[in-house]
Amino acid sequence: MNPVSRLRSSSRTPFLQVVKTAVAVVAAVLLCRLVIDGPFPTFAAIAALLVVQPSINQSFVKGLERSAGVVLGVVLATGFHLWLGDAVWVVLVVIVLAILLSWALRLTPTSATQVGISGMLVLTAGVVTPNYSADRILETVIGAVVALVVNALIVPPVLLEPAHLAVARLARDTAAAFERIAIGLTEGWDDDRWHEALLQARALRQQHARAEASLTAAGESLTMNPRGGRHRTILQRDVAVAEHLRVLVTRVTGMTRAIRDNTAPGLRSDPVVGSIATEVARIGADVRALSARVEATRIDAPDGTAALDEGPDPAEAAAPALTAPLRVVRPNSQHWVLIGALLEDIRRVREELLGEDD
Numbered sequence: 001m002n003p004v005s006r007l008r009s010s011s012r013t014p015f016l017q018v019v020k021t022a023v024a025v026v027a028a029v030l031l032c033r034l035v036i037d038g039p040f041p042t043f044a045a046i047a048a049l050l051v052v053q054p055s056i057n058q059s060f061v062k063g064l065e066r067s068a069g070v071v072l073g074v075v076l077a078t079g080f081h082l083w084l085g086d087a088v089w090v091v092l093v094v095i096v097l098a099i100l101l102s103w104a105l106r107l108t109p110t111s112a113t114q115v116g117i118s119g120m121l122v123l124t125a126g127v128v129t130p131n132y133s134a135d136r137i138l139e140t141v142i143g144a145v146v147a148l149v150v151n152a153l154i155v156p157p158v159l160l161e162p163a164h165l166a167v168a169r170l171a172r173d174t175a176a177a178f179e180r181i182a183i184g185l186t187e188g189w190d191d192d193r194w195h196e197a198l199l200q201a202r203a204l205r206q207q208h209a210r211a212e213a214s215l216t217a218a219g220e221s222l223t224m225n226p227r228g229g230r231h232r233t234i235l236q237r238d239v240a241v242a243e244h245l246r247v248l249v250t251r252v253t254g255m256t257r258a259i260r261d262n263t264a265p266g267l268r269s270d271p272v273v274g275s276i277a278t279e280v281a282r283i284g285a286d287v288r289a290l291s292a293r294v295e296a297t298r299i300d301a302p303d304g305t306a307a308l309d310e311g312p313d314p315a316e317a318a319a320p321a322l323t324a325p326l327r328v329v330r331p332n333s334q335h336w337v338l339i340g341a342l343l344e345d346i347r348r349v350r351e352e353l354l355g356e357d358d
Contacts, residue, residue, distance in 0.1 A: 016154070017052065024048040024150040028143040035142065036135050042121065043070060043136050047143030050110070052151050054159070058220060059151045062110060063144035069107070069114025070140040073098060077119035078133040094119040159221040160231050160238075163214035164294070167238045170204070170211045170245050171291035177201045177252040178284035181259065185277035194260040201256040204249045208242070215239055234297055241294055247352045248287060255280075255345045262338040276342050283346070286353050 028048040032041035047066050053059045077094050084090045095116045102112030122136060180197045189197075218235055 017054065020150050020154050021049060021052040021147075023154065024052050024143075024147040027150065028146040031146060032139050032142050036138060038132075038135055041139045041143070043118070043139035044143035044146075047140045048147040051144045051147035054217075054221065059148045063148050065108050065110040066114055066144055067137075067140055069102075069111035070118045071137055072101065072111075073115040073118025073120075074122050074133045074136050076101070076115070077122040081123060091120060091123045094123060158218075158231055159214075160218045160235055163211070163218040164234065164238055164297070166207075166211040166214045167242050167245070168291055168294040170207050170249075171241065171287060171294055173207060174204060174245055174248050174252060175284045175288035175291060177204060177249075177256070178280050178287060181252070181255055182277045182281035182284060184259065185273055185280070188265075189263070191260070191263065194256070194263055198253075198256045198260045201249075201253040204253065208246055208249050211242055211245075215242060237297070238294070241290065244290075244352060248349060251345050251349050251352075255342060258338055258341045258345075270339070272339055276339070276346065279346050280342075283349055283353070 025045050025048040028044040029041055032044045047063070047070075050066055051059050051062045053062055076098060080090055080094050080097075084093075098116035098119050099112070102115050107115070118136070118140075122133060177197075177200065180200070184194060184197060215235070215238060218238075222232055222235060
């Protein structure tokens with residue numbers, strides 16, 4: 001892999017966030033020049049650059065981490081300067097002690113890095129006095145607060161739509177996986193077709209992991225966000241649907257693997273297998289209906305708020321197509337292991353869709 005390619009991200013930062021970062025830096029520097037009489041407020045500019053994050057909650061956390069690191073670094077550097085002066089070896093001692101102190105206090109990477117950087121900047125910037133150190137701390141606080149305010153006032157981000165679409169897509173693809181099983185049992189697929197179906201079913205696990213990551217990011221974006229409102233209700237529904245889909249993804253993968261490992265030429269002719277195919281097709285229809293209900297929930301209403309359908313909760317499968325559990329009076333002597341496993345999986349999926357207890 002080309003090392004230079006690692007310098008570039010697979011996706012761009014939203015342009016709005018770039019604008020907010022620039023506004024925060026300019027506002028923080030100008031405000032510091034009005035409040036503090038001194039050199040260019042470097043600490044304020046750095047704080048503003050780092051604190052503007054994709055969500056308000058992340059900005060708040062970054063502001064706390066940044067401020068804590070600056071306070072520790074400035075206090076450490078000021079103390080050693082008053083004690084030992086500002087020789088080069090003193091700067092190195094302060095940096096090493098900052099690293100050890102951060103490790104001892106179990107600081108986050110942001111705070112730990114900031115302790116050493118702040119200490120180094122204070123000792124190398126010029127004459128260090130208690131007033132100088134206090135001004136640098138004040139600069140950092142101003143920069144962090146300005147960045148947080150800018151991020152909150154200029155269209156605070158809501159990352160619900162990508163998560164909502166990811167959940168709907170996962171439900172749709174899970175339904176397709178069940179439908180593939182029904183088609184394969186009906187048509188009598190060979191080993192290669194079942195192997196391909198298994199690969200597609202296994203891919204659902206990674207897709208579910210990505211959907212959960214999107215839901216986590218959406219939750220982060222709604223924390224401390226004044227635009228949260230009814231978006232939080234939709235997020236709760238999507239989280240509930242994703243939890244249902246986690247079980248269904250596990251089941252459909254297991255069913256596909258069981259058939260791939262135990263399929264035989266005479267499997268298609270077994271009458272119970274035909275009934276199983278019918279039930280699995282109905283499962284696919286129910287999961288596809290679940291996907292449709294998720295997609296029918298509108299995220300962006302004309303007034304800029306979240307709009308909920310008047311229908312049932314998407315996490316609840318209304319009027320499922322599943323029939324009563326199948327009964328096998330005489331098990332097939334050749335395929336009874338596979339048939340028994342599929343029947344148990346159908347029972348568990350049915351319980352999940354109907355919300356029944358095991």
